[in-house]
Amino acid sequence: MHTxxxxxxxxxxxxxxxxxxxxxxxxxxAAESICDDILAVDPANAEAIVTxxxxxxDQFVESHVDALSxxxxxxxxxxxxxxxxxxxxIVCERWGKALLRRAIPRSAEMAYDWIEQAMQWFAKAEGxxxxxxxESILRWNxxxxxxxxNSQLKPAPAEAYEPSFE
Numbered sequence: 001m002h003t004x005x006x007x008x009x010x011x012x013x014x015x016x017x018x019x020x021x022x023x024x025x026x027x028x029x030a031a032e033s034i035c036d037d038i039l040a041v042d043p044a045n046a047e048a049i050v051t052x053x054x055x056x057x058d059q060f061v062e063s064h065v066d067a068l069s070x071x072x073x074x075x076x077x078x079x080x081x082x083x084x085x086x087x088x089x090i091v092c093e094r095w096g097k098a099l100l101r102r103a104i105p106r107s108a109e110m111a112y113d114w115i116e117q118a119m120q121w122f123a124k125a126e127g128x129x130x131x132x133x134x135e136s137i138l139r140w141n142x143x144x145x146x147x148x149x150n151s152q153l154k155p156a157p158a159e160a161y162e163p164s165f166e
Contacts, residue, residue: 007037012045019051028058049077053087060098068095082128086136089121093143100153108152115153119143 007015015038022031035052038045056071071091078084096114099107122143125136147153 004037004040006041009041012038012042012048016047016051019048019055023051023055023058026058028055031055032059043077044079046078046080046083049074050083050087053078053091057091057094060094061101071095082125082130085121085125085128086139089118089125089136089139092118092121093139097146100150106156108150109154109156112147112153112155115143115147116155 015034019031019034019038022028022034032052032055035048035055038048039052042048053071053074056067056074059067060071068091072088075084075087075091078087092114096111096118099114100111119140122136122140126140129136
Protein backbone atom coordinates (compact mmCIF):
# COMPACT_ATOMS: atom_id res chain seq x y z
CA MET A 1 0.00 0.00 0.00
CA HIS A 2 1.32 3.42 -0.93
CA THR A 3 1.26 6.31 1.50
CA UNK A 4 1.02 10.02 0.83
CA UNK A 5 4.15 12.08 1.32
CA UNK A 6 3.81 15.45 3.05
CA UNK A 7 5.03 18.61 1.39
CA UNK A 8 7.02 21.24 3.24
CA UNK A 9 5.46 24.41 4.59
CA UNK A 10 8.06 26.40 2.65
CA UNK A 11 6.84 24.73 -0.56
CA UNK A 12 3.25 25.94 -0.20
CA UNK A 13 3.56 29.12 -2.33
CA UNK A 14 5.03 27.17 -5.24
CA UNK A 15 2.44 24.43 -4.82
CA UNK A 16 -0.36 27.04 -4.97
CA UNK A 17 1.08 28.37 -8.22
CA UNK A 18 1.09 24.83 -9.61
CA UNK A 19 -2.52 24.28 -8.51
CA UNK A 20 -3.56 27.47 -10.33
CA UNK A 21 -1.63 26.39 -13.41
CA UNK A 22 -3.24 22.93 -13.45
CA UNK A 23 -6.68 24.54 -13.27
CA UNK A 24 -5.77 26.68 -16.29
CA UNK A 25 -4.63 23.52 -18.09
CA UNK A 26 -8.03 21.88 -17.37
CA UNK A 27 -6.45 19.33 -15.05
CA UNK A 28 -8.65 20.12 -12.07
CA UNK A 29 -8.07 16.72 -10.48
CA ALA A 30 -4.36 17.49 -10.23
CA ALA A 31 -5.14 20.95 -8.86
CA GLU A 32 -7.44 19.45 -6.23
CA SER A 33 -4.76 16.93 -5.25
CA ILE A 34 -2.18 19.69 -4.81
CA CYS A 35 -4.62 21.63 -2.62
CA ASP A 36 -5.19 18.49 -0.54
CA ASP A 37 -1.41 18.28 -0.03
CA ILE A 38 -1.26 21.93 1.02
CA LEU A 39 -4.20 21.57 3.41
CA ALA A 40 -2.61 18.51 4.98
CA VAL A 41 0.20 20.73 6.31
CA ASP A 42 -1.74 24.03 6.55
CA PRO A 43 -5.46 23.25 7.11
CA ALA A 44 -6.46 26.92 7.41
CA ASN A 45 -4.84 28.07 4.16
CA ALA A 46 -7.74 30.06 2.66
CA GLU A 47 -6.17 30.29 -0.82
CA ALA A 48 -5.77 26.52 -0.97
CA ILE A 49 -9.37 26.04 0.22
CA VAL A 50 -10.71 28.43 -2.42
CA THR A 51 -8.58 26.85 -5.15
CA UNK A 52 -9.79 23.41 -4.04
CA UNK A 53 -13.44 24.56 -4.21
CA UNK A 54 -12.87 25.89 -7.72
CA UNK A 55 -10.98 22.76 -8.82
CA UNK A 56 -13.73 20.50 -7.54
CA UNK A 57 -16.45 22.59 -9.16
CA ASP A 58 -14.49 22.47 -12.43
CA GLN A 59 -15.24 18.74 -12.36
CA PHE A 60 -19.03 19.06 -11.96
CA VAL A 61 -19.94 18.30 -15.57
CA GLU A 62 -18.11 14.96 -15.59
CA SER A 63 -18.66 13.95 -11.99
CA HIS A 64 -21.43 12.84 -9.70
CA VAL A 65 -22.92 14.11 -6.48
CA ASP A 66 -19.76 13.24 -4.55
CA ALA A 67 -18.08 16.26 -6.17
CA LEU A 68 -20.91 18.50 -4.99
CA SER A 69 -20.59 17.27 -1.41
CA UNK A 70 -16.77 17.62 -1.56
CA UNK A 71 -17.12 21.20 -2.79
CA UNK A 72 -19.68 22.08 -0.12
CA UNK A 73 -17.49 20.53 2.57
CA UNK A 74 -14.55 22.58 1.32
CA UNK A 75 -16.59 25.80 1.38
CA UNK A 76 -17.50 24.94 4.97
CA UNK A 77 -13.81 25.28 5.83
CA UNK A 78 -13.90 28.98 4.90
CA UNK A 79 -14.41 30.81 8.17
CA UNK A 80 -14.70 34.28 6.65
CA UNK A 81 -18.50 34.87 6.34
CA UNK A 82 -18.16 36.81 3.08
CA UNK A 83 -16.00 34.15 1.40
CA UNK A 84 -18.26 31.41 2.72
CA UNK A 85 -21.35 33.04 1.20
CA UNK A 86 -19.59 33.95 -2.06
CA UNK A 87 -18.14 30.49 -2.66
CA UNK A 88 -21.39 28.77 -1.68
CA UNK A 89 -22.88 30.85 -4.49
CA ILE A 90 -20.13 29.76 -6.87
CA VAL A 91 -20.75 26.10 -6.05
CA CYS A 92 -24.51 26.45 -6.58
CA GLU A 93 -24.07 28.36 -9.84
CA ARG A 94 -21.58 25.87 -11.25
CA TRP A 95 -23.70 22.88 -10.19
CA GLY A 96 -26.72 24.45 -11.89
CA LYS A 97 -24.76 25.01 -15.10
CA ALA A 98 -23.46 21.44 -14.98
CA LEU A 99 -27.01 20.11 -14.65
CA LEU A 100 -28.07 22.21 -17.61
CA ARG A 101 -25.24 20.80 -19.76
CA ARG A 102 -26.16 17.23 -18.89
CA ALA A 103 -29.57 17.63 -20.52
CA ILE A 104 -31.22 14.91 -18.43
CA PRO A 105 -34.98 14.93 -17.82
CA ARG A 106 -36.00 18.01 -15.78
CA SER A 107 -32.40 19.24 -15.74
CA ALA A 108 -33.47 22.77 -16.71
CA GLU A 109 -35.85 22.92 -13.75
CA MET A 110 -33.20 21.59 -11.38
CA ALA A 111 -30.63 24.00 -12.84
CA TYR A 112 -33.04 26.88 -12.30
CA ASP A 113 -33.33 25.98 -8.60
CA TRP A 114 -29.54 25.88 -8.22
CA ILE A 115 -29.11 29.21 -10.01
CA GLU A 116 -31.73 30.73 -7.70
CA GLN A 117 -29.83 29.36 -4.69
CA ALA A 118 -26.63 30.84 -6.09
CA MET A 119 -28.29 34.23 -6.38
CA GLN A 120 -29.42 34.04 -2.76
CA TRP A 121 -25.84 33.34 -1.68
CA PHE A 122 -24.51 36.18 -3.86
CA ALA A 123 -27.07 38.57 -2.38
CA LYS A 124 -25.96 37.53 1.10
CA ALA A 125 -22.31 38.03 0.13
CA GLU A 126 -23.08 41.43 -1.35
CA GLY A 127 -24.41 42.57 2.00
CA UNK A 128 -21.07 41.90 3.68
CA UNK A 129 -18.62 42.48 0.84
CA UNK A 130 -15.38 44.34 1.41
CA UNK A 131 -15.14 47.89 0.10
CA UNK A 132 -14.65 48.10 -3.68
CA UNK A 133 -15.25 44.35 -4.09
CA UNK A 134 -17.96 43.82 -6.69
CA GLU A 135 -17.42 40.12 -7.39
CA SER A 136 -20.73 39.08 -5.78
CA ILE A 137 -22.55 41.63 -7.95
CA LEU A 138 -20.75 40.39 -11.06
CA ARG A 139 -21.78 36.78 -10.28
CA TRP A 140 -25.37 37.88 -9.54
CA ASN A 141 -25.54 39.66 -12.90
CA UNK A 142 -24.09 36.62 -14.64
CA UNK A 143 -26.85 34.46 -13.16
CA UNK A 144 -29.53 36.96 -14.22
CA UNK A 145 -28.20 36.96 -17.77
CA UNK A 146 -28.08 33.15 -17.80
CA UNK A 147 -31.75 33.05 -16.80
CA UNK A 148 -32.66 35.72 -19.38
CA UNK A 149 -30.87 33.94 -22.24
CA ASN A 150 -32.19 30.45 -21.52
CA SER A 151 -35.95 30.24 -21.78
CA GLN A 152 -35.87 26.60 -20.65
CA LEU A 153 -34.57 27.73 -17.25
CA LYS A 154 -37.71 28.14 -15.19
CA PRO A 155 -39.14 26.75 -11.99
CA ALA A 156 -40.81 23.38 -11.99
CA PRO A 157 -44.55 23.67 -12.54
CA ALA A 158 -46.56 23.48 -9.35
CA GLU A 159 -48.04 20.05 -8.97
CA ALA A 160 -51.77 20.09 -8.52
CA TYR A 161 -52.83 18.70 -5.17
CA GLU A 162 -55.74 16.30 -5.22
CA PRO A 163 -56.81 15.03 -1.84
CA SER A 164 -57.44 11.36 -1.54
CA PHE A 165 -60.84 10.34 -0.15
CA GLU A 166 -59.97 6.72 0.31
